[in-house]
Amino acid sequence: xxxxxxxxxxxxxxxxxxxxxxxxxxxxxxxxxxxxxxxxxxxxxxxxxxxxxxxxxxxxxxxxxxxxxxxxxxxxxxxxxxxxxxxxxxxxxxxxxxxxxxxxxxxxxxxxxxxxxxxxxxxxxxxxxxxxxxxxxxxxxxxxxxxxxxxxxxxxxxxxxxxxxxxxxxxxxxxxxxxxxxxxxxxxxxxxxxxxxxxxxxxxxxxxxxxxxxxxxxxxxxxxxxxxxxxxxxxxxxxxxxxxxxxxxxxxxxxxxxxxxxxxxxxxxxxxxxxxxxxxxxxxxxxxxxxxxxxxxxxxxxxxxxxxxxxxxxxxxxxxxxxxxxxxxxxxxxxxxxxxxxxxxxxxxxxxxxxxxxxxxxxxxxxxxxxxxxxxxxxxxxxxxxxxxxxxxxxxxxxxxxxxxxxxxxxxxxx
Amino acid sequence: xxxxxxxxxxxxxxxxxxxxxxxxxxxxxxxxxxxxxxxxxxxxxxxxxxxxxxxxxxxxxxxxxxxxxxxxxxxxxxxxxxxxxxxxxxxxxxxxxxxxxxxxxxxxxxxxxxxxxxxxxxxxxxxxxxxxxxxxxxxxxxxxxxxxxxxxxxxxxxxxxxxxxxxxxxxxxxxxxxxxxxxxxxxxxxxxxxxxxxxxxxxxxxxxxxxxxxxxxxxxxxxxxxxxxxxxxxxxxxxxxxxxxxxxxxxxxxxxxxxxxxxxxxxxxxxxxxxxxxxxxxxxxxxxxxxxxxxxxxxxxxxxxxxxxxxxxxxxxxxxxxxxxxxxxxxxxxxxxxxxxxxxxxxxxxxxxxxxxxxxxxxxxxxxxxxxxxxxxxxxxxxxxxxxxxxxxxxxxxxxxxxxxxxxxxxxxxx
Numbered sequence: 118x119x120x121x122x123x124x125x126x127x128x129x130x131x132x133x134x135x136x137x138x139x140x141x142x143x144x145x146x147x148x149x150x151x152x153x154x155x156x157x158x159x160x161x162x163x164x165x166x167x168x169x170x171x172x173x174x175x176x177x178x179x180x181x182x183x184x185x186x187x188x189x190x191x192x193x194x195x196x197x198x199x200x201x202x203x204x205x206x207x208x209x210x211x212x213x214x215x216x217x218x219x220x221x222x223x224x225x226x227x228x229x230x231x232x233x234x235x236x237x238x239x240x241x242x243x244x245x246x247x248x249x250x251x252x253x254x255x256x257x258x259x260x261x262x263x264x265x266x267x268x269x270x271x272x273x274x275x276x277x278x279x280x281x282x283x284x285x286x287x288x289x290x291x292x293x294x295x296x297x298x299x300x301x302x303x304x305x306x307x308x309x310x311x312x313x314x315x316x317x318x319x320x321x322x323x324x325x326x327x328x329x330x331x332x333x334x335x336x337x338x339x340x341x342x343x344x345x346x347x348x349x350x351x352x353x354x355x356x357x358x359x360x361x362x363x364x365x366x367x368x369x370x371x372x373x374x375x376x377x378x379x380x381x382x383x384x385x386x387x388x389x390x391x392x393x394x395x396x397x398x399x400x401x402x403x404x405x406x407x408x409x410x411x412x413x414x415x416x417x418x419x420x421x422x423x424x425x426x427x428x429x430x431x432x433x434x435x436x437x438x439x440x441x442x443x444x445x446x447x448x449x450x451x452x453x454x455x456x457x458x459x460x461x462x463x464x465x466x467x468x469x470x471x472x473x474x475x476x477x478x479x480x481x482x483x484x485x486x487x488x489x490x491x492x493x494x495x496x497x498x499x500x501x502x503x504x505x506x507x508x509x510x511x512x513x514x515x516x517x518x519x520x521x522x523x524x525x526x527x528x529x530x531x532x
Numbered sequence: 533x534x535x536x537x538x539x540x541x542x543x544x545x546x547x548x549x550x551x552x553x554x555x556x557x558x559x560x561x562x563x564x565x566x567x568x569x570x571x572x573x574x575x576x577x578x579x580x581x582x583x584x585x586x587x588x589x590x591x592x593x594x595x596x597x598x599x600x601x602x603x604x605x606x607x608x609x610x611x612x613x614x615x616x617x618x619x620x621x622x623x624x625x626x627x628x629x630x631x632x633x634x635x636x637x638x639x640x641x642x643x644x645x646x647x648x649x650x651x652x653x654x655x656x657x658x659x660x661x662x663x664x665x666x667x668x669x670x671x672x673x674x675x676x677x678x679x680x681x682x683x684x685x686x687x688x689x690x691x692x693x694x695x696x697x698x699x700x701x702x703x704x705x706x707x708x709x710x711x712x713x714x715x716x717x718x719x720x721x722x723x724x725x726x727x728x729x730x731x732x733x734x735x736x737x738x739x740x741x742x743x744x745x746x747x748x749x750x751x752x753x754x755x756x757x758x759x760x761x762x763x764x765x766x767x768x769x770x771x772x773x774x775x776x777x778x779x780x781x782x783x784x785x786x787x788x789x790x791x792x793x794x795x796x797x798x799x800x801x802x803x804x805x806x807x808x809x810x811x812x813x814x815x816x817x818x819x820x821x822x823x824x825x826x827x828x829x830x831x832x833x834x835x836x837x838x839x840x841x842x843x844x845x846x847x848x849x850x851x852x853x854x855x856x857x858x859x860x861x862x863x864x865x866x867x868x869x870x871x872x873x874x875x876x877x878x879x880x881x882x883x884x885x886x887x888x889x890x891x892x893x894x895x896x897x898x899x900x901x902x903x904x905x906x907x908x909x910x911x912x913x914x915x916x917x918x919x920x921x922x923x924x925x926x927x928x929x930x931x932x933x934x935x936x937x938x939x940x941x942x943x944x945x946x947x
Contacts, residue, residue, distance in 0.1 A: 222898055232890070335753075475647070483941025505646050505729050507921040509935060519921070520924060521893065522903075523896075526898025528768065530775060530782075
């Protein structure tokens with residue numbers, strides 16, 4: 118087994134070197150990385166084929182095999198992703214004045230990298246290049262621990278990126294891939310708080326729970342997306358239908374898809390009558406509370422305890438509510454702090470919902486599917502946080518930084 | 533044993549009620565809390581006497597007994613602290629425009645409370661009122677778990693604060709004190725991630741390590757303060773002596789006191805000759821590297837492995853370094869990311885130090901003792917973070933909040 122302590126120590130030491138690079142140097146290096154990924158795609162494809170063959174032998178699901186498999190076009194997409202990250206505005210190094218004290222001290226804050234980021238993810242080789250580029254751009258060293266199914270691909274991708282680092286006399290340890298699939302290594306990594314500043318797990322709920330329950334290092338957690346649409350009595354029903362169908366059916370397997378529909382009792386009959394044939398037509402299985410079931414021809418009755426499921430499939434839970442307050446209470450009980458949507462033309466009702474709903478993204482008259490770093494204008498996304506510390510919701514590159522205080526005096530001492 | 537799950541659930545539910553209060557209402561309630569603390573000080577003193585008597589029986593150290601013991605003046609200080617917090621600017625509810633998207637979506641960010649804060653601290657009754665007031669002001673429910681030595685005092689203080697909540701028809705659970713000294717309760721609290729949003733341990737390294745190693749909830753960690761002063765060859769030596777003596781001797785038992793002195797070799801002989809008699813005069817025990825020892829008459833030799841100690845006493849570790857880079861390397865190896873100081877009149881050297889040193893507060897020509905929320909202008913301090921996630925360094929009231937995204941559309945769906 119590899120020496121994880123030594124590996125993490127080397128990455129932490131390498132990360133300090135990054136602080137000496139200018140924004141222009143980092144951008145140039147990222148552009149070269151993208152270019153090398155394209156040039157060396159045959160090597161990456163060859164490594165990926167070994168992963169794919171092994172995965173077929175192990176009986177990986179078709180969906181996971183699809184995510185694992187690289188093509189020249191997918192490698193080009195990875196390169197385009199790196200080029201996009203290269204062009205983002207510099208986030209580290211900016212200084213802002215915080216204030217002057219009566220004793221003459223000047224207080225500033227300066228944005229700095231976190232240090233070392235440890236990404237723990239599943240069998241998705243594209244996360245290897247995305248995470249490496251985001252961390253490099255934000256001045257962090259990165260330790261990449263992908264699923265064993267994509268290990269050969271990840272090592273090949275990292276080798277290409279590292280070759281560019283070497284050309285620029287930078288340490289390879291800035292981008293470290295754990296070259297060993299042993300599960301014990303994850304447990305070891307989660308104890309190395311002297312070298313690793315944050316752990317970001319990306320994957321299923323089991324992985325996220327394991328990491329957050331066992332880590333001695335701060336973790337940015339993304340649990341799950343149980344997102345609701347509340348259709349108010351003052352909603353434009355056509356907008357509401359569009360938003361519901363988009364949220365539920367455009368890509369049902371992702372975390373910002375809708376899983377629940379809450380309908381105001383005053384418009385429930387009209388709205389559900391209009392909605393149901395369209396849902397059935399798109400193959401959506403309908404679950405409903407007793408009241409909603411009255412207005413539906415083909416709905417499975419859902420008990421109180423059965424609400425709040427993350428279907429990640431063409432299934433929808435519908436409940437009729439008395440008003441916006443009952444909708445908020447339902448979301449408070451069954452939501453997952455991810456994304457919640459209200460459809461209404463009533464400004465006051467919208468404000469109550471946006472103020473009281475506890476979710477990282479609260480939307481008015483827009484599809485939950487926009488809850489994504491790119492769509493919200495963050496440039497690139499390292500993940501989505503459903504807990505509130507450090508970042509809440511889609512995380513851009515700034516989430517990989519923090520601020521330190523710079524204090525300037527002229528000999529002041531405390532009395 | 534009490535039902536911690538039920539208690540935390542009640543606090544989480546109560547915290548939602550806080551979102552309906554205006555800034556003015558919160559300020560008024562805090563002012564009444566301060567007034568009631570003063571009025572009801574005999575009740576608090578009586579409870580405190582029970583704690584003090586028990587502590588004497590248990591053989592608590594004099595220093596801890598001192599921190600535990602309340603007087604009318606100390607209760608007045610607690611009330612003044614609450615009044616100061618009451619008058620701080622409102623931090624929650626502010627909305628800032630984040631941008632408009634090409635599809636017409638408007639993206640805003642809104643500052644919101646974290647939800648429920650759990651403070652775990654030692655035998656300091658004043659933390660009970662400070663933390664309760666800071667959490668109330670920032671819109672958070674709070675669960676207070678103080679050391680068993682201050683339990684009666686904490687319960688009495690909380691009862692006074694809760695009586696004001698009750699008068700305003702607010703739930704007492706907004707300020708919950710764990711009424712049971714059983715240590716198992718801490719372990720239970722650290723699992724309640726569905727109700728508690730952040731855990732803040734305040735106390736010794738053992739407590740902080742226990743909490744961060746066992747918590748399933750995000751923890752804001754404050755380890756220790758191993759702070760250094762680097763005296764550069766271009767320093768004003770008189771300023772440097774003042775800053776060293778202030779940092780080392782003004783209050784040696786606190787985390788922002790100096791523990792290490794690094795001196796540039798070019799001025800080491802002159803500086804140490806001037807400094808030593810003053811240190812000895814103040815009763816400071818001197819530890820030194822071989823080079824520094826040459827310039828000192830009464831210094832204990834320190835081996836490489838013995839640097840980096842948090843003395844919290846009148847002891848100082850001195851090392852002679854070749855230049856600013858060697859000083860930075862020493863700090864990188866032995867510092868604790870708390871506060872680091874450079875004395876120099878050379879702007880370029882100051883910039884290198886401030887840029888490269890990884891600490892939450894980096895100071896130029898000022899005493900490390902200013903590294904404190906009040907002194908830096910944060911208004912009040914909930915703690916000092918030495919890890920980088922969410923907050924780094926002295927934490928003001930804004931550290932008890934986060935931001936959510938508010939998205940406003942007009943029926944947009946994703947294609």
